[in-house]
Amino acid sequence: MVQQxxxxxxxxxxxxxxxxxxxxxxxxxxxTISELTEPTGMSLTGMxxxxxxxxxxxxxxxxxxxxxxxxRLADAPLDDAxxxxxxxxxxxxRRLDGLxxxxxxxxxxxDPKDPDT
Amino acid sequence: MVQQxxxxxxxxxxxxxxxxxxxxxxxxxxxTISELTEPTGMSLTGMxxxxxxxxxxxxxxxxxxxxxxxxRLADAPLDDAxxxxxxxxxxxxRRLDGLxxxxxxxxxxxDPKDPDT
Numbered sequence: 739m740v741q742q743x744x745x746x747x748x749x750x751x752x753x754x755x756x757x758x759x760x761x762x763x764x765x766x767x768x769x770t771i772s773e774l775t776e777p778t779g780m781s782l783t784g785m786x787x788x789x790x791x792x793x794x795x796x797x798x799x800x801x802x803x804x805x806x807x808x809x810r811l812a813d814a815p816l817d818d819a820x821x822x823x824x825x826x827x828x829x830x831x832r833r834l835d836g837l838x839x840x841x842x843x844x845x846x847x848x849d850p851k852d853p854d855t
Numbered sequence: 856m857v858q859q860x861x862x863x864x865x866x867x868x869x870x871x872x873x874x875x876x877x878x879x880x881x882x883x884x885x886x887t888i889s890e891l892t893e894p895t896g897m898s899l900t901g902m903x904x905x906x907x908x909x910x911x912x913x914x915x916x917x918x919x920x921x922x923x924x925x926x927r928l929a930d931a932p933l934d935d936a937x938x939x940x941x942x943x944x945x946x947x948x949r950r951l952d953g954l955x956x957x958x959x960x961x962x963x964x965x966d967p968k969d970p971d972t
Contacts, residue, residue, distance in 0.1 A: 742872050752939075753866035755859050761943060820940050822869075823933050826878060 741818065747795035748819045756780075757788055761797060761811065768810040770803075858935065864912035865936045873897075874905055878914060878928065885927040887920075 751757045760774060775785040789809055792798035797815040800807050868874045877891060892902040906926055909915035914932040917924050 745875070746870050746872060749866045749870035752936075753863050753870055755863060758862070758939070758943075765943060816940050816944060819869075820937075820944065822875070823937050823940065826875075826882060827933060827937065 744796065744818050745822055748797065748816065751792055751795040751797055752819065754788070754791075757792055760788055760792060760809075761815075764798065764809060764811045768808055770806040770808055772806065774809065861913065861935050862939055865914065865933065868909055868912040868914055869936065871905070871908075874909055877905060877909060877926075878932070881915065881926060881928045885925055887923040887925055889923065891926065 756778075759778075763769060763774060771782060771785055771789060774789070775782050778785065786807075789798060789800060789807075793800055796812055798809055799812050800809045802808075873895075876895075880886060880891060888899060888902055888906060891906070892899050895902065903924075906915060906917060906924075910917055914929055915926055916929050917926045919925075
């Protein structure tokens, strides 16, 4: 099942262009906070904040290496986001008139009979 | 080319579970603001605010029909988001060590020749 909280955090991270840039940069390989900061003109503190948000969203993993903090992409970080968008696009394309699929996404909502579309 | 502002707004909308629910509901067919509101226990004003945000993000289109406002999904609303995530996932999967692809995503950053994707 799709975790709503995870999706909230992942999409919120993707809504920030700086965080998208960091993900794309880390797509080319791991980097320290300093290496991420250098080309941006941003402060180290500012960059740490962005990386922390990406870490909280489960998109990035960091670990201390000597005096540096090494950052890399988490495994398959955007799979949940992709799955949600893909599901939604299929739903939309097919114009499902039942909401079975909806209640698959939100099983907590209950009673899918007669969605009255 | 991917519009950064569009991506910011689209992903920000998707970060909100209520807005995701609205999109999924509209995937089953158009609905008025009242129809969207009814199953949620939300106020009409609250729902209007969510729909307005989705409209600003280009995900939803609304029009006045009599005293109601009819809402429907925009055409191919999440294509930009999907394209970005898809591009990013390919980049990540391939671990491109050049940043050519990065500069294809951010053409304002310099020299997009030979994107080599």
